[in-house]
Amino acid sequence: MTDRWTAVATLVDVSRRALYDYVRRQDHPVGREEAAEATVMSRSLAAFHLDKLVDAGLLTARYEAPAGQPRGRGRAPKVYEPVGDGLAVTIPQRQYELIADILAEAASGDRSPAEVAYGRGRELGAQLRGASISDALGGLGFEPHLQAGVMRLHNCPFHALASRHTALICDLNLRFITGILAGLDEVAEPRLAPRPGACCVELPAPPSDPARTDPDRSAYR
Numbered sequence: 001m002t003d004r005w006t007a008v009a010t011l012v013d014v015s016r017r018a019l020y021d022y023v024r025r026q027d028h029p030v031g032r033e034e035a036a037e038a039t040v041m042s043r044s045l046a047a048f049h050l051d052k053l054v055d056a057g058l059l060t061a062r063y064e065a066p067a068g069q070p071r072g073r074g075r076a077p078k079v080y081e082p083v084g085d086g087l088a089v090t091i092p093q094r095q096y097e098l099i100a101d102i103l104a105e106a107a108s109g110d111r112s113p114a115e116v117a118y119g120r121g122r123e124l125g126a127q128l129r130g131a132s133i134s135d136a137l138g139g140l141g142f143e144p145h146l147q148a149g150v151m152r153l154h155n156c157p158f159h160a161l162a163s164r165h166t167a168l169i170c171d172l173n174l175r176f177i178t179g180i181l182a183g184l185d186e187v188a189e190p191r192l193a194p195r196p197g198a199c200c201v202e203l204p205a206p207p208s209d210p211a212r213t214d215p216d217r218s219a220y221r
Helices: 004-011 014-025 032-039 043-055 096-108 113-127 133-139 159-164 166-184
Strands: 059-063 078-082 144-147 150-153 201-204
Touching: 004 014, 004 043, 014 032, 014 043, 014 078, 032 043, 043 059, 043 078, 096 113, 096 159, 096 166, 113 166, 133 144, 133 150, 133 166, 159 166, 166 201
Parallel strands: none
Antiparallel strands: 059 078, 144 150, 150 201
């Protein structure tokens, strides 16, 4: 999985960003010579930056003869292709694709969005079993914090959608988190407790959960 911050730092370099953009726009694997010519830099410099993009998880590389050309002696040249659908970074973390997947699955099947959200959460929780609740929810961008025996979630990963479709998104969020806890085999029961600028869900804090205890930060939102 691509480390978002490593990827962002990698793309700060103008040359790497130009190479990355070029490779993404092509409909074929790109060799070093082609990339160098297209971005007006030396082959050795292009090769260096292309390999840095591979290290950051933004490109993949393999050895392959150019299309339409017979393979000569020795090793085939190195070619590069983009990874996945690109890079999206939001601060704080958002999960809009997750909600889109839940709604799309519900629309194409025979389960309600709430059932799909719960099932998706339970599957994810089962994959994370052994992790604490705070680590599981923190990894999804909820920013859990313990406050007076309550685990509050300071960030809503679905913020823009929740502000426009509050009832629907908050219900899906509640079902999703309930599913995560079921998958983790935790007995805590989340509940809706809307707060301005924060997630609409909170839950009783597990006694042993290591989430950091902070004063209420909602005033800073």
